[in-house]
Amino acid sequence: MARNVSGTDKFEFNDIQRKYTGEYLNDILKGFYLFIPKLAIFTSFLFLIFSATGVAVGAELFFFNALLLLFVGYLFLYMMVDQRANVACIGVINEARDSQLKYVFGMKQEKIKYYANVGSVVMNFLGKDANEAVQKNLAPSNRVYDMLIDKKTYTMGYLLPGSTGSGKTVTLNTTVFLPAIKSGNGFFYLEGKGDRPITEGIMGFIYQYGRENDVFILDFGAAANGGFTNGLNPLAIGSSKTVGELLKSLIDVMKGDNKWVSDMAIAFLEAILLPLVLLRDINLVIDPKHLQSIQSYDDFAKFDKKQFNITTLLNYLNFQSAIDLLYMMQRMFKDPKFLERVNATQEYGSLKKDLSENIIGRLLRNLTGHNIDVTALKEPVYASMSPDIKRNHPKATEDWINALEIFGGEKFYGNIFNKDEADFEALTAIQTGKIIISILPSMSASPDQNAKMGKMITAVAKSSIGYMLEQGSIVGQRKEKSRDKRYRPRKLPYGYIFDEPSNYANEDISQMSSMVRSIGSDGGGMAIIWTGQSRTDMDKIDDNKKIASEQLLANLGFTQCLNIQDQGWKDVMVKKTGEGYAVRENNYDGVKGGNEDANYREYKREKEKKYEENFFENSLRPQTGESIVSVKGYINEEKLVSWYSEAPVCDLFINRNISSSKLINHFRSLSQSEEFLASLKERIEEEFDDSLIKDDGLSLSFEQEVFSALQLLANTAYPALKGAGDFTLKLLAKNNPKAHGDYTYSTHNINIYNVTNKSREHLIATAVHELAHHIVYKLTEDHGHPKIFYKTLHELLGYAMGLEELYFDYNEAKEKNMIDSNDIRLMERFFKEPRVTKRD
Known part of the structure; x- marks a missing residue:
């Protein structure tokens, strides 16, 4: 218009x-x-x-x-x-x-x-000074309209340049933090100054809106000093290539004449990652000292399974473990049971070439290149090899060991990157709208360490985005391309905020901006937000080559410029606001041709800049919210004043790992919402009451919630079957390497193992398998897995999808191995994929 x-x-x-x-x-x-x-x-x-x-x-x-x-x-x-x-x-x-x-x-x-109310567009910036501007700028006579940005605009990417004290933090509160916190959405915030008051302010909003259970803080300063911090396992997801790229951020990659040293280290790591990531994906990672004892697939049951984390990787970063890993994998690729387990996974089952060559071919060639003979039937003993063979081998492992001991050691940053039990998994947190805040210790750590920490955190976010982009097939019919099956943030745009990036700017951020633009507003969508004092910070991402930084700048389509003093930002803003044309008129009264009196006008069209460089420093006053907003694709920029106003109608969004309209509660008054919050807190306190906690630390009320959901499913699917709901359920923290759960026919009891950090939906999906055994036993008194078992499992899954109370997503359960993959494969072979079923 x-x-x-x-x-x-x-x-x-x-x-x-x-x-x-x-x-x-x-x-x-x-x-x-x-x-x-x-x-x-x-x-x-x-x-x-x-x-x-x-x-x-x-x-x-x-x-x-x-x-x-x-x-x-x-x-x-x-x-x-x-x-x-x-x-x-x-x-x-x-x-x-x-x-x-x-x-x-x-x-x-x-x-x-x-999605967000950015502020009010005004005709002019009023007042002689900042104090007077705050009083006059938002006068009704000066306001034009409120600038509301939708999801599509937000996912253009957001650039917020501003000098020290210009009001960047307050503006971020208005445009980024509060819209996400209030709407049940999340963001990924990397704070480069180590400025705790900023984080404390964000946490104040988080507690104000009841989101304290949806936030994870990675505090590097606290981790190095024994304080509290949340932690994650960055090696838990992603292909071997993705994990390798993530780990490369921890070492200094040499160039020039010494480049071969870095190449050797990277090649060795990539060679052992291929088989280790395969073992991670099928839950068969064990201590390397047991590798020689694994002669067949059944031998894995004798040993505890390990998480694939930094500690496990450190144990494998030696040549003896690499040799044992190669020989063990060669034996496994001849074992039918192992191959069946591998082929049941979507990623590895689709490999057309020789599976052995894909997984261990590089490791075989790498060890051979290090002059290690791996052709003998028995594993060679590395300790007995000659010093000449081993002379350059430390160069393949030393850099990795030094880096991983710092980032994985408990005395350093292991509480962030190498916790025994991770507090969250980045991909799931992003998809379900959680808040992730990372605080770098810029005042206490060296610039080199800050850069590596920032690059590691950025790489974690990048690997999650990469995983989302890699999922799905480009073949098949259009009707099968359901957006619900894609890995995307749900409903609302997820923001990645890079604040004061001078200490950690790296090329991954530029690549992330392109990946995020590829996702666009699909699903919830994503956005990159960059805020800083200096344009040179952006050039640091590619060592001032200004290629990746220009790419990043091009991917930030929504710009809100506060007071700036940096010449680089001034040049950027002059270009973004563009140039205009002024028509100047000169009137002449007098003689025109001979003695005839006449008046005539002369028009000149002159090119001029809309805003001079000094405008952004002198006319946009700090701490006033005054800014110039420019959006790619729209001709005119706007004068805007940021402000924040509480919504008088309180609508509370309760996030329980899923997005559902049933979890949105609307209240007509503040008192109603406060009463609801009080009752909610009482319920939460009851769940954590000592009398309701079992010996293994699990909540009895949570166990009852899962049990009630299973009973509802059994009675809905088989209302005429006597005893369909007559079973008991136990959720157990202990690990059972043989099975996720089991069913005891004599007592009708269902046990679900290793339930720590599992969501309600995950446990329900796992328990449906055991519920199928119970139903089959009530119908036929059969044990095991006869064909009727797969029919029953198929029916239960269909009804589970149809019950809104269960929030059950079959595709998610299948992709995340919540249900045994072999049973899923056989069930779909007999009865195809289950469909939503509802009882009339």
């Missing part, structure tokens, strides 16, 4: 900015209903005067006054009882009305959907 302003076309943001939405109209309406009572009082006063003097017009005035009082009463009742303000509602997607007056008079309600 275009409108003519001062002879130039000005384009409004279609579906992004709307006039008369937000607090602007609230101000107009507020003024309107406050003016009417004054008018009513004034006319009443006139009525009394006319009545006292006996003027005939008094009767007509009385009638008018009565109508006016009725109208005032209507407005008063509406504003006091049913008033809903046009500010950001807290929910899955915010809504704003185009016209609240239409809503008042019961006319058609027109709504737009938006």
Whole structure:
């Protein structure tokens, strides 16, 4: 939509900015209903005067006054009882009305959907100084409209340049942190200054909106000093290539004449990662000292399984372990049971070439290249080899060992990257809208360590995005390309915020911006947010080559510029706001040709910059919220003032690892929401009451919740079967390497093992397998896995998808191995993939 302003076309943001939405109209309406009572009082006063003097017009005035009082009463009742303000509602997607007056008079309600209220577009920046600007800028006469950005605009990428003290943190609160926290969404925030007050402020909002269970803080300073921090396992997901790229961020890759040293180390790591990642994916990672004892697939049952983490990788980073790993894998690729287990996985089962060559071919060639003879039937003993053979071998492992001991050691940063039990998994946290905050110790750690920590954290985020992009097939019919089956953040855009990146800027951020743009607004969508004081920080990502930094800048389509003093940012903003054309008019009175009197005009079209460089330093005042907003694809930039206003209607979004409309609670008043929060806290406290905690530390109430869900499923699927719901359930923390769960026919008891850190939905999916055994036994008294077992499992899964109370996602359960993959494969062979089934 275009409108003519001062002879130039000005384009409004279609579906992004709307006039008369937000607090602007609230101000107009507020003024309107406050003016009417004054008018009513004034006319009443006139009525009394006319009545006292006996003027005939008094009767007509009385009638008018009565109508006016009725109208005032209507407005008063509406504003006091049913008033809903046009500010950001807290929910899955915010809504704003185009016209609240239409809503008042019961006319058609027109709504737009938006994600964040950035602030108010103003005609001019007013006031002599910052204090006066704060008072005058948002005066109703100066405000034009509120700038509302939708999901699609947010996922363009967001650039927020600003000098020290310009108000970047407050602006981030308005545009990024609060919209995510209030709507049940999340973000990935990397704070480069180690500025704890910033994190404390974010945590204040998180607690205010009841999101304290949805946040994970990676505090590097606390980790190095024995303080509390959350932790994750960066090696838990991703292909061997992805894991290798992530680990390369920990070492200094040499160049020039010494490049061969780094090449040797990287080649050795990549060679052992291929088989180790395969063993990780099928849950068969064991201590390397037991490798020689694994002569067949059944021997794995004799040994405890290990998490594939930094400690495990350190144990494998030696040549004897590499030799034993090669020989063990060669034996396994001849074992039918092992091959069946591998082929049951989607990733490895689709490999067309020789599986052995794909997985261990590189390791075989790497060891041979190190002059180690691996052709003998028995594993060679590395310790007995000659010093000449081993002379250069330390160069293949030393850099990795030194780096991993720092980042995996408990005295350093092991509490972040190498916890015994990870607090969260990055991919799942991003998909389910969790908040991840990383605080780098820029004041205490060396610049080199800060850079490596930042690169490691960035690589963790990048590997999760890469995993999302790699999933899915490009073949098949269009109807099979359901977006629900893709790995994407759910419903709302997930933001990656890089704040003050001078200490950790790296090329992965530029690559992330391109990957995020590939996802766009698909599913919930993603956005890169970059904020900093200096343009040179961005150039650091590729050692001032200015190739990757220009790529990153091009991928940030939404720019909000605060007060800036850096020349680099000034140059960027002059380009982003572009150049305009001014038409200048000169009038001439006098003689034109001979003696004939005439007036004529001369027009000149001159090119000029819309904003000079000094404008961004002198006219955008710090701590006022004043900014210039420019959006790629729209012609005109806007003068905008950021502000934050609490929504008077409290809508609480409760996040339980899933996104569902049933988890959004709407309240008409603050007192109702506070009562609900109080009852919710009481319920949570009851769950963690000592009397309700079992010996293994698990919650009895959580066990009861899973049990109730299974009983509902059994009775829904088999209502006529006597005893369908007659079973017991035990959730156990201990690990059982042979099975996720089991069913005891004599006692009708279901045991589910290794339940720590498993979600309710994960445990229900696992328990459905054992519930199928129970149903089959009640039907036929058969044991084991006859064909009727797979039919029963197929029916139960269909009803599980149909029960809204279970929130069961079959595709997610299948992809994350919540149910035994062999049983899934046989069930689908006999009965195909289950479909949603509901009981009439």
